[in-house]
Amino acid sequence: MQEKYFPQEIEPRQQARWAEAKTFEVEADTSRPKFYCLEMLPYPSGRIHMGHVRNYSIGDALSHFKRMQGFNVLHPMGWDAFGMPAENAAIKNNARPDEWTIANIDSMRVQLKQLGFSYDWSRDIASCTPEYYRWNQWFFIQMWRQGLVYRKNATVNWCDACNTSLANEQAEGGFCWRHDDVPVRQRQLEQWFVRVTNYANQLLDDLDTLEGGWPDRVITMQRNWIGRSKGAEVDFGIEGQADKTIRIFTTRIDTIYGATSIVLSPDHPYVEDWATEDGVTSALTSFVIDFDLQRKYIQVPDKVENRPVVPANYVPETQIPKEGVFTGRYAINPFNGEKLPIWTANFVLMGYGTGAIMAVPAHDERDFEFSNKYGLPIPRVIVANDFTGDVNAPLTEAFTPKDDKCTVINSGEWSGKPVPEAIAAMTAHAETNGFGTAQTNFKIRDWGISRQRAWGTPIPFIHCATCGIVPVPEDQLPVALPKDLDFASKGAPLAEHAGFVNVACPTCGQAARRDTDTMDTFVDSSWYYFRYVDAHNDKLPFDPAIAAYWMPVDQYIGGIEHAVLHLIYTRLWTKITRDLGLITFGEPVKKLLTQGMVTLASYRCATHDWIYPTEVIDGKCKFCSQPVTTGRIEKMSKSKKNTVDPDEMIRIYGADTVRLFMLFAAPPEKDLEWSEAGAEGSSRFLNRVWRIVYKWNDRIADCGLQIADFSTEARALRRKTHQTIKRVTTDIGERMNFNTAVAAMMELTNELYAFDAVVKDAATDSDKFAVKEAVEALVKLLAPFTPHIAEELWTSLGRDEVVVAAAWPAYDAELAKADELEIPVQINGKMVAKVIVAAEISDDDLKAAVLADAKVQAKLADKQIVKTIVVPKRLVNLVVK
RNA sequence: GCGAAAGUGGCGGAACUGGUAGACGCGCUAGACUUAGGAUCUAGUGCCGUAAGGCGUGGGGGUUCGAGUCCCCCCUUUCGCACCA
Numbered sequence: 001m002q003e004k005y006f007p008q009e010i011e012p013r014q015q016a017r018w019a020e021a022k023t024f025e026v027e028a029d030t031s032r033p034k035f036y037c038l039e040m041l042p043y044p045s046g047r048i049h050m051g052h053v054r055n056y057s058i059g060d061a062l063s064h065f066k067r068m069q070g071f072n073v074l075h076p077m078g079w080d081a082f083g084m085p086a087e088n089a090a091i092k093n094n095a096r097p098d099e100w101t102i103a104n105i106d107s108m109r110v111q112l113k114q115l116g117f118s119y120d121w122s123r124d125i126a127s128c129t130p131e132y133y134r135w136n137q138w139f140f141i142q143m144w145r146q147g148l149v150y151r152k153n154a155t156v157n158w159c160d161a162c163n164t165s166l167a168n169e170q171a172e173g174g175f176c177w178r179h180d181d182v183p184v185r186q187r188q189l190e191q192w193f194v195r196v197t198n199y200a201n202q203l204l205d206d207l208d209t210l211e212g213g214w215p216d217r218v219i220t221m222q223r224n225w226i227g228r229s230k231g232a233e234v235d236f237g238i239e240g241q242a243d244k245t246i247r248i249f250t251t252r253i254d255t256i257y258g259a260t261s262i263v264l265s266p267d268h269p270y271v272e273d274w275a276t277e278d279g280v281t282s283a284l285t286s287f288v289i290d291f292d293l294q295r296k297y298i299q300v301p302d303k304v305e306n307r308p309v310v311p312a313n314y315v316p317e318t319q320i321p322k323e324g325v326f327t328g329r330y331a332i333n334p335f336n337g338e339k340l341p342i343w344t345a346n347f348v349l350m351g352y353g354t355g356a357i358m359a360v361p362a363h364d365e366r367d368f369e370f371s372n373k374y375g376l377p378i379p380r381v382i383v384a385n386d387f388t389g390d391v392n393a394p395l396t397e398a399f400t401p402k403d404d405k406c407t408v409i410n411s412g413e414w415s416g417k418p419v420p421e422a423i424a425a426m427t428a429h430a431e432t433n434g435f436g437t438a439q440t441n442f443k444i445r446d447w448g449i450s451r452q453r454a455w456g457t458p459i460p461f462i463h464c465a466t467c468g469i470v471p472v473p474e475d476q477l478p479v480a481l482p483k484d485l486d487f488a489s490k491g492a493p494l495a496e497h498a499g500f501v502n503v504a505c506p507t508c509g510q511a512a513r514r515d516t517d518t519m520d521t522f523v524d525s526s527w528y529y530f531r532y533v534d535a536h537n538d539k540l541p542f543d544p545a546i547a548a549y550w551m552p553v554d555q556y557i558g559g560i561e562h563a564v565l566h567l568i569y570t571r572l573w574t575k576i577t578r579d580l581g582l583i584t585f586g587e588p589v590k591k592l593l594t595q596g597m598v599t600l601a602s603y604r605c606a607t608h609d610w611i612y613p614t615e616v617i618d619g620k621c622k623f624c625s626q627p628v629t630t631g632r633i634e635k636m637s638k639s640k641k642n643t644v645d646p647d648e649m650i651r652i653y654g655a656d657t658v659r660l661f662m663l664f665a666a667p668p669e670k671d672l673e674w675s676e677a678g679a680e681g682s683s684r685f686l687n688r689v690w691r692i693v694y695k696w697n698d699r700i701a702d703c704g705l706q707i708a709d710f711s712t713e714a715r716a717l718r719r720k721t722h723q724t725i726k727r728v729t730t731d732i733g734e735r736m737n738f739n740t741a742v743a744a745m746m747e748l749t750n751e752l753y754a755f756d757a758v759v760k761d762a763a764t765d766s767d768k769f770a771v772k773e774a775v776e777a778l779v780k781l782l783a784p785f786t787p788h789i790a791e792e793l794w795t796s797l798g799r800d801e802v803v804v805a806a807a808w809p810a811y812d813a814e815l816a817k818a819d820e821l822e823i824p825v826q827i828n829g830k831m832v833a834k835v836i837v838a839a840e841i842s843d844d845d846l847k848a849a850v851l852a853d854a855k856v857q858a859k860l861a862d863k864q865i866v867k868t869i870v871v872p873k874r875l876v877n878l879v880v881k
Numbered sequence: 882g883c884g885a886a887a888g889u890g891g892c893g894g895a896a897c898u899g900g901u902a903g904a905c906g907c908g909c910u911a912g913a914c915u916u917a918g919g920a921u922c923u924a925g926u927g928c929c930g931u932a933a934g935g936c937g938u939g940g941g942g943g944u945u946c947g948a949g950u951c952c953c954c955c956c957u958u959u960c961g962c963a964c965c966a
Contacts, residue, residue: 217885217961224884224962231966250966263966322964347964357966365882366964443965563961664906665893671959673893681906691921730897740895743905750905757923824901829947831901869946875900879946 001697001796005690007654007788014788015116023802024118026074028533028549035071036550037063038529038589040558040566041078044104044126045085048111050598050662050674051559053646057662058595058738059557060117064784065732067118068808074550076532077112077119079105081128082521084162084178087455090487097455098483101128111647115655116788118804123535127524128455132531134478135541136523137460139573141471142580144461148195149449151469155351156191156448157184164452165189167520168445169225169565177565192459192517194447199575203444203568204228206587213591215669218563225564227443232427233354234436236262237332239339246270246331246342249353249439252363253430254422257411258382259358260371262331262342263324266291267350274327284344287325291346322347322370334435335426336412345370353441361398368398382410383419447569449520454485454493456518464505464512473506479514492516525566526573529553529588544582553589557668560594567592593736596671598662600644644674656786657683663738663785685746686789689782692752693775693793699763700772701798707766714770715819717755721774722816724748725809728781738785745781748774777809825850826877832859843870850876 018024028034039059042052056077063075079101086097093100105126112119125132143149157171158164161179170177171184196203204226207219231251238244246262264271266288275285324345331340340358347366348357361371362381371377381399383406408422409415417425430436450459458479460472472479482500485493494500495516505512527541533550534542552574558566567589574588649658661682666672710718724744731741752774759767776797783790783803794803818839823846825833833855837846847870850856860880867879 220885221961227965229965248966252966347966349965352965359966364966366966441965560960667894670887670894675893675907677907678893685906687921735897737895737897739893740897740905743895746905753922822901826900826947829900829945834901867946869900871900871947875947877900877946 001694001792003694005687005789007656007686008651010792011114011116011655011788014791015113017791018116018118018802018804019121021802022122023805024075025120025122026072028546029072030549032072033070034074034550034554035063035066036074036529036533036553036555037066038076038532038553038556040556040562041080041525041528042108043083043085044079044081044101044108046104046107048108048115048646050644050646053115053658054598054662054672055557055559055595056112056115056117057659058593058668058736059555060659060787061663061732061738061784062555062557062736063118064787064804065808067804068780068783068806069733070807073118074533075118075120076123076125076535077117077121078123078125078528078532079108079127080521080525080528081105081126082133082456082518082524084453084455086128087453087487090455094488096483097487098128098481101126114650115646115659118787123532125528125531125535127521127528130478130480131536131538132528133457133524135527135531136457136519137472137477137479138474138541139523139527139576139580140519141460141474143194143576144471146576146579148198148576149192150195151190151192153188153190154193154448155186156189158187158189159184162453165191165448165450167448167522169447169568170520170522189450191448191450194449194572196444196447196572197442199572200226200228200442200444201440202575202586203571206571209587210589210592214589215592215594218560218567218592218594221563222568225444225568228440229442230438230440232423232430232436233439234334234358234430236334236340236358238342239330239332244270245435246356247354248356248358249441250358252360252423253426253436254408254411254414254417254419255360255363255382256333256335256358256426257408257414258360258362258380259333259338259340260361260377260380261340261359263348263357263359263370264327264342264344265348265350265355266344266346268344268348268355271327271344274329278328282328283325284327287323287344322366322373324370324374326374334430334433341376343374343376351445352443362395363398363400365398365400368395380410382408384409444568447520447572449523450517451520452492453518454481454487456521457523458494458500459515459517459519461515462503462505462512463515464508464510466510467505467507467512470505470507470512476506494518522566522569526569527577529570530577540582542582547583551583552585552587555591555593556589557593557595559597563594593668595668596666598674599671600674649679653679653683654686654788656789657686660686660742660786664742665739667737667739685749686786688749688753689778690789690793692749692756693779693796695756696768696771696775697796700768700775703765703768703772707764707769710766710770711764713755713758714767717751717770717774718815719818720748720751721770721777722811722813725777725781725811726813726816729808729811732784741781742785745778745785748778748781752778779803780806780809821873823850823873824875825853825856826875827856827859827880829877832856839873841873843872846870846872846876850878 037059039055042048059075063073067073081101086101089095089100090097109124127133140149156165157168159166159171159176159179159182161176161182165187166176166184176182176184204223207222210219229251231249232253233247233249234253234256235245235247238246246264248262250256271284271288275282275288278285322345324343327342327344329342331342332338333340347370348355359367359371359376361368361376363383381395406419408417408419411422414422414426427436427438431438458481460477460479462470462472464470482497485497487493489496501514501516503512503514504510530542530547530551534546537543570588574583575586577583578586646658657679661679662672664682665675665678724747727744728741731737731744752771755771763771779790779793779797780803783806787804790803794806821837821839821841823835823837824831825835833853835849835853837849841849847868860878863880865878865880869877869879
C-alpha cells in the first residue's frame with residue numbers, strides 16, 4: 001500500500017479488474033432473489049453531463065448495496081439513440097446520423113466506464129440498431145393485429161422546428177416538448193395511432209397500486225393527464241328540425257334545469273352548416289371565419305433565420321377572451337321542454353366530449369362569465385343546501401356546490417333529491433326515454449406515433465392499391481433504414497428514396513409503396529427494460545421465462561420531466577405486452593425515484609454576459625473587474641455557461657470523489673448545487689480514510705484473535721462501528737438517504753482519528769482488534785459509494801476477493817448499545833440540566849438521579865413539583881409551580 | 882386562477898414515531914507542525930452578551946408537560962395543470 005491516495009492510478013486498474021472478472025455480468029438464476037435496478041438511458045448527445053453522473057451514482061450505490069446483500073442484481077445501460085439531434089448534425093455537418101450516433105455512444109461509454117459504474121455491459125443496447133428496432137416493428141405488427149394500432153386522418157400537432165407531427169404528450173401547454181419557445185400548430189394528416197384510450201381506465205386505476213412506491217407528485221400528474229370524468233351525454237332537440245338533435249356532454253346532469261343556453265364549438269358540424277346556410281353577411285358566418293383566422297394568426301409563428309419564433313403578440317389559446325355569437329336557432333331541453341338559444345363560442349373544444357355543452361351559469365364559473373357578457377337569461381339556482389343567498393334573486397357570481405351533500409331544487413319531479421341520487425336517476429331517465437346515456441370521457445388521447453423524420457424506426461407497412469394496408473411479413477423484418485438518405489433535402493428523406501419506397505406488395509405481388517413515416521422515439525424507450533433481460537434474443541423481443549425472473553423493475557431512477565411522457569408510455573406498453581401474452585403483470589416499475597436537477601450558481605457580467613462561477617473573483621468579473629449580478633441557482637445548461645464537465649472533475653479529483661459528492665451534497669430527490677469546495681471536502685474525506693488505514697495497516701495485519709479486555713475507548717470505537725453499520729444499512733436500504741449514510745461514515749472516520757490520537761503507538765491487541773473491525777466495516781460500507789478506493793483498501797487489508805462482491809457487514813445490536821446515557825432534564829419544558837446515567841436504568845432510578853442533581857435542585861429551590869414526565873431513556877420533564 | 886411541495890446558522894444540509902435544534906460537510910477563527918503551504922493535525926464556530934443569562938426553525942395564533950415536527954390564518958419560493966363542460 002502506498003502512502004498517498006492517488007485515484008487516477010487506482011481507478012483504471014480497478015475498472016480493468018472488474019471487467020476481466022466479469023464481476024457485474026449476471027444470469028437469471030431462480031435459486032437466488034433478484035433485484036433489477038434501472039436508470040433512465042441517455043440520449044447519445046456526445047457528452048455525459050452532471051445530471052447523468054448524479055442519476056447513475058444513485059443507481060450504482062443502490063445496485064452495489066443490493067449485490068452485497070446477496071441479491072442477483074441486474075444493472076444495465078443502453079442508448080436511446082434515435083431522434084432529431086442526429087438528423088440535425090447530419091444536415092449541418094453533412095455526416096451520416098448512424099455514424100454520428102455510434103461515435104457519440106462510443107465516447108460516452110468510455111466516460112461511463114471511467115466513472116466505474118457496475119453495469120453489465122454485455123447487455124448494452126442501442127435503439128438505432130436493426131437488432132433493436134426490428135422488435136419495435138414486430139410489436140407494431142402484433143398490435144395492429146390486435147386492433148391496437150390504426151391509421152386515421154386527424155388533426156395533429158405540428159412543430160415547425162422539428163418539422164414533424166407530435167403526440168399530445170409532446171405538445172403540452174401548446175408548445176413543443178423539445179422547443180419550449182415554439183408553439184405547435186394544428187394540421188390535418190393521415191397518421192398512425194396507438195389505441196391508448198382502450199387502456200385509459202387501467203392506466204388510471206392501476207395508479208392506486210403504485211402508491212407508496214412512486215412519488216405522489218408523479219401519480220397525481222398522471223391522474224390529471226389521463227383525466228377521467230364521468231357524466232352523461234344528453235340529446236337536446238332543435239326547434240323546427242325534428243330530424244336533428246344536439247348531443248351535449250355534462251358531468252352535472254343534475255343541473256340541467258338550470259341550463260340557459262346551448263353552446264357549440266365553432267368547429268361543430270352544425271355550426272359549419274348553418275354558417276354556410278346563412279350566407280356571408282350573417283353574424284354567425286363572420287364569427288366562424290374570424291375564429292378560423294384568429295386561430296391561424298395565433299398559431300403560425302414567424303420565422304427568423306429559418307427558425308420559428310413566437311410573435312410578440314402571441315396569446316396562448318387559454319387566455320383568449322371568451323367570445324361567442326347567437327346562431328339564431330333554439331334547442332329544446334328534453335327534461336322540461338324549455339326553449340334555449342343555441343350559441344357558438346370559442347371556448348368550447350371540438351376535441352373533448354361532443355363539442356357541445358349546456359351552459360348552467362348558476363353553477364359554473366365559466367358559463368356565468370360567458371352568459372353575463374352576452375346578457376343571456378338570468379341564472380337560476382337549482383342546487384342548494386349550503387347556498388346561503390336567495391334562490392330566486394339574480395346571482396352575482398356562480399355558486400359552486402361544495403360537496404355531494406347538496407340537494408336539487410327547482411327541478412320538477414327531481415327536486416328534493418341529493419345530488420348523487422339525482423345524477424343517477426336523471427341519467428337513467430334519459431336512457432329509458434332514449435335521449436341520453438351515461439358516458440365517461442378522458443383527456444388522454446390515442447398516441448399519434450407517426451413522425452415525418454428519417455432517423456427512426458420505419459413503420460413496417462406497405463400501401464398497395466389493390467390490397468390496402470399490408471404488414472411486412474415478419475420473416476422480412478427488420479425493415480432497415482437505407483444508409484444513403486439525402487438529409488439535405490427539404491422534404492422527408494425516406495419518401496424521396498426510391499429504393500426504399502418502391503416494393504412489391506407481399507400479398508398480390510404488384511408494385512406498392514412502403515409507409516415512409518417512422519415511429520415516435522418514445523416507442524424505443526417504452527420497452528427497452530424488457531430487452532435488457534434478454535438483450536441478444538433473435539427470435540423474440542425477449543424470452544418470457546427470463547422476463548418472468550427479472551421483471552418488474554425493482555427500482556427505477558430518473559428525472560421528473562418524464563412524469564407524463566415516458567412513464568405513461570412504459571405503463572401502457574407493459575399492459576399491451578401482457579395482453580399479447582408475453583408477461584403476466586401490468587406494471588413495469590415497483591419503485592420510482594425522481595432525482596433532482598444538478599444546478600450551479602450563474603453569474604452575469606454587464607460586458608461578458610454569462611460567465612462561469614470560476615470566472616468570478618470577489619464578486620467581480622475576472623475579465624473586466626465589473627461587479628457581477630448576484631448568483632442565481634439554475635439548472636446547468638450550455639447557454640447559461642454554467643456547465644461543469646464531469647471529465648475534468650474526474651481528472652482533478654477522481655471518479656470516487658465526484659460520485660461521493662453527488663450522493664453526499666443533497667438527498668436524491670432534491671436539487672443539488674454543484675460546488676467545487678464541496679467536492680474538495682469529499683476528496684479530503686477519502687484522503688482521511690486512506691491515511692488512517694495506511695497508518696494502521698501493518699499493525700492490524702496479524703491481528704486475528706478476538707480479545708475480551710477492551711479499554712473504554714476501544715469499547716466506544718466498537719460501539720461506533722456497529723452503530724454506523726446499522727445506520728448506513730437503514731439509510732440506504734429503507735430511506736434511500738445516501739447523504740446521511742455518508743455523514744455516518746464520516747463520523748466513524750472521525751472516531752478512528754480520535755482513537756488513534758488516544759492510543760498513539762501503544763496499541764494493545766484489543767485496540768488493534770477494535771481498529772481492524774472498524775476499518776473493515778468502513779471499507780465495506782464505502783464500497784457502494786466509492787468502489788475504487790474501497791477495492792484498493794480491501795486488498796491492502798490482505799483480502800483477495802473484490803469487495804464489491806463481498807458480503808454486506810452485519811452489526812451486533814449488543815455492541816451498538818450505549819452503556820451510559822446523557823438524559824436532558826427539563827423544567828416546564830425548558831432544558832435546565834443533563835444527567836449521565838447507566839443505559840439500563842429504570843424510570844424510578846432515573847427520576848431519583850434527576851432529583852439528586854445539584855443544578856436541578858437549585859432550580860427547584862422554592863418550587864413544588866406538580867407532575868413528572870419520564871420518557872424512558874430519553875428525557876425527564878418536571879412540571880413545577 | 883386551481884393543485885402540490887417546501888421555507889432550519891454565512892452556505893449545502895441533519896433532526897426517522899411530538900422529546901437535547903443545527904449531525905456531517907463547506908466556510909470562517911486561533912494554534913501546532915513546517916523553508917513554505919491552497920497539505921495535515923488540534924481547538925472553536927446559531928444569534929445577542931465579558932459573564933450570568935436571554936433569544937432562536939418565514940410571520941401570527943392554537944393544541945400539549947413538551948412543537949422544526951400536529952391544527953388554523955397569513956407571507957414567500959418552487960413545481961405541476963391551466964377554457965376538459
